[in-house]
Amino acid sequence: MSALPTRTARRLVKPSWKDARLIVGVLLVLLAVVIGSAAFSAADDRVGMWAAKHTLTPGHAVTEEDFVRVDVQLGDSAPDYLRVDDRLPNGAIMDRLLEPGELVPEAAVVDPTDRRVREVPVRVDPIYLSNLAVGSRVTVYVPEAAKGESASDEPVTYAPLVERATVSSLPESSRGVLGAGAGSAAVIVVPEGRVADILSYDQKDTPVKLVLESSSERRDDT
Template sequence: MTELATPSAKRLQRPSWRDSRLVVGVLLVLLAATLGAKAVASADDRTPVWVAAGNLVAGDRVDESSFVRADVRLADGMGSYLTADAPAPTGSFMVRDVRAGELVPASAVGGPDAVDVQRVTVRADAMSTNGLSRGSRVDVFVTPKAPTSNDGSRPATKKVLESAAVAAVLTSSGGLGSGSMTSVQIYVPAANVQPLVEAVDAEAKVTLVPSVGAVTGGGA
């Protein structure tokens, strides 16, 4: 009876550097390590900066809710923004407008001596305040209540302010139509505060007209 040949066991061999699978595996590991190092390096290039949490208007006092932090990669020559390496400059003031979501330039923040505006509350026809919001810019027109001459001519309307910033749209009163009034706080240059207050006290009609190119509606 013929005996079957007994197969001999083969010993496992160490993979050789000539093994293409080993070479490919090593290359993949090196590639992953390189990409990971580049990703970390790119993240390290980002700079923490302060971003406007809402529409900021020249004259606003900066508080803890004014800014939010964002890590961004700044291009060359863009290092003039307010970095978040230090705490937000609460207690300082905005010296120019910054829109919600924009990076805050360091030059947009200053001390109280850099601010030359004051808040004045006026009551205007609701039709002229429709669509206004914080940060809007308006021209302010005043019409005296009583005739200015003895001949009974209508009082002249004058533009007393140009491109004044809206600090807040407050409350409305009265029904629909011409009798509805809205209280609006606007930032007024110091030199114009007294004339405007005198007009308001004299019950002059105040009309707010959006300035050319002004942003209206949707402000925070």
Template sequence: MSELAAPTAKRLEKPSWRDSRLIVGVILVLASAALGARLVATADNRTPYYVAVENLVAGDRVTASTFRPVEVALADGMGGYLRADAPIPQGKLITRDLQAGELVPSSALGEPGEVDVQRVTVRTDAVATAGLDRGQRVDVYVTTDDATPGSGDEASAGTTRLLDGVAVVGVHASEGGFGAAARTSVQLYVPAAEVQAVVEAVDHDAKITLVPVSGGGVASGADDA
């Protein structure tokens, strides 16, 4: 009987750079590294910008606590916002309403005098101001009833809309009374040209009613000094 031939051990050879599997592996490694570097670069492509800490209305003065910085990545062509790599421009005035957390457009800041409003406090029914808050826009109605019968001044009595869409700066605690008898102090930003008319209505104890403007917004309720 003839003997079976013993198998010959095959020597392992070092892979050659011509090996297709090696080439594919190198390509995959390079592609993964490039993709990872791109993702890291995209994640780091953020810039610090300022956002409003609370709801702001035109006429608010900028203080050190008005804005806070956030890191955001804006799309191309979305510049024009206030960058947070510079100090907060204290002393500037807000020229348009801003919502809490909203990026601050550079165009929303102006110099004192660009927004010609003054703070005026009025008193109104607590029930009528339920739900009213800082930053909301309201129409101001004044009802007078100071005519003396037979004096010929009856035509001066009645209700008129004194102001359109003024901003609420703050709503303060009710003052005495219960229900409809309770009074609440509301601070408004009033155009300078209308301040005298509002003060006269307050001094003559006219009834003042604030009617929220549809879509006027509701703010956080905080008040700045």
């Protein structure tokens, strides 16, 4: 009886970089990484926008140094705001009040020739300055007596002239006391058409009064 044939044992062969299966596996891994990165990038549609670095008041000239970049998702409203790659108008100025961290609307940064508001220096009763800050929204109260009317012993009554004016600058304090009794100089921002009216009431003996508006009113546009 003949002996049964014996099977020769296979030796394990170390895979090499020329192995087709190894190459295909590496390519599949790389393809998965590329597809994953592309999908992540497509899902992240954030864009770089400008936000106010500090309080920006109407009428003030601004540059990119007054802004800080933020990456946000705005969807359909993105065109309404200023992108970091948008070019600012020459001599750009603010046309409305912005608080630190607020996104900058594209319409808020305008060419000086297109602005609708003006800065006006006025004498202000010091009593009404203590609770104000740059950027405060105020109602401007003026004496009801006509300009040039002779003085009398009757107390002066005041009436509102301009609402939602913005405080652009305030007088510096001197030894803890703001200004003098005859009125301290402050700068307010008012609609262009009311500048002459404000100046006609800027009198030494009867300074105007700036009354702080509520926080909700302060957020409205000039």
